[in-house]
Amino acid sequence: MKKIGEILSEEIRSIAIAGHINPDGDCIGSCTALYGYLKKACPAAREIDLYLETVPHELRFLKGVDEAKSSVPENKVYDLVIVCDVSSYERIAVAIPLFDLAKKTVSIDHHISNANFAEINHVEPDASSCAEVLTGLFDPDLIDEKIAESLYTGIINDSGVFQYQNTSPDTMRKAAFLMEKGIDFSRIIEDSFNKKTFAQNRVLGYVLMKAELAFGGQCIVSSLTTEEMDRCGVTRQDLDGIVSRMRFTEGVEVAVFAYETDENVFKLSLRSKERVNVSDVAAHFGGGGHVRAAGCTIAGSAGEVLDKMADVLKGYLSL
Ligand code: 5GP
Numbered sequence: 001m002k003k004i005g006e007i008l009s010e011e012i013r014s015i016a017i018a019g020h021i022n023p024d025g026d027c028i029g030s031c032t033a034l035y036g037y038l039k040k041a042c043p044a045a046r047e048i049d050l051y052l053e054t055v056p057h058e059l060r061f062l063k064g065v066d067e068a069k070s071s072v073p074e075n076k077v078y079d080l081v082i083v084c085d086v087s088s089y090e091r092i093a094v095a096i097p098l099f100d101l102a103k104k105t106v107s108i109d110h111h112i113s114n115a116n117f118a119e120i121n122h123v124e125p126d127a128s129s130c131a132e133v134l135t136g137l138f139d140p141d142l143i144d145e146k147i148a149e150s151l152y153t154g155i156i157n158d159s160g161v162f163q164y165q166n167t168s169p170d171t172m173r174k175a176a177f178l179m180e181k182g183i184d185f186s187r188i189i190e191d192s193f194n195k196k197t198f199a200q201n202r203v204l205g206y207v208l209m210k211a212e213l214a215f216g217g218q219c220i221v222s223s224l225t226t227e228e229m230d231r232c233g234v235t236r237q238d239l240d241g242i243v244s245r246m247r248f249t250e251g252v253e254v255a256v257f258a259y260e261t262d263e264n265v266f267k268l269s270l271r272s273k274e275r276v277n278v279s280d281v282a283a284h285f286g287g288g289g290h291v292r293a294a295g296c297t298i299a300g301s302a303g304e305v306l307d308k309m310a311d312v313l314k315g316y317l318s319l
């Protein structure tokens, strides 16, 4: 696909847009951008709906978020369902019934582990973010300031404000183009990326205090149980960014952060610096993601899941 217009036609009267489970800034930025864009680019569509499971407080400023639905109607058949930033079928989560019934399905993504589960799969694994992919697929003239805000938010979220290795000259060119649409980029970075609540900063400190080094300092690991989250007054939505901070530790190649999502079930977030393909590591446990940022879910106590991860990781590190 060169432009999004290729998948649109006169026959498409109803469109649903959906993201992934526990949506992040790229997912929400991409979905709201596409929502705003299709309203302009596809006047034949009488019905355009946006489905997002939850929206964290710091992303509620994005245009379209207020209209997003968090649950799906039964037996609803859309002419077109587009999923953004979703690497695998299961991760469509709440919108799976819509995807199953849709007349046409499209996936727009940037995960190297993408399973090509839709009818049309547009995956650019070298792009920093799904929002970067969408910026290239949109007609530049139809991108207004609000759409540009959403796209820029997605790009800075997944590129760590242009500091992770997934940032390319093309990422910068697209961001420059979005800046020219008049967005208040420094406010977006401050409010949606830098700003943390007191509780979020305290839990970051707590996780860093608990962290340990493994494999001669090549790996940093830490964990958080539900009980500890309760004590810190946070939920899983407050934990974004912690694993990236762990990775900043000198000498570390891989950072592993495990947090409890159900009794004795942990979500693991993985980040690497230069060598280890963590998407590959996560795939050992049915997860996936990107070369430098990935995740998976493992059952067991905090100690057990970290041991299971260490067993796999040791094959990827120089010992
Ligand atoms: P995070 O650690 O921030 O939750 O996720 C990092 C990256 O890995 C994201 O791009 C996310 O989509 C992907 N990811 C996280 N958890 C999973 C998982 O359980 N399965 C798959 N396929 N991807 C995941």
Ligand code: MN
Residues within 6 Å of the ligand: 026, 027, 085, 110, 128, 129, 130, 158
């Ligand atoms: Mn993404």
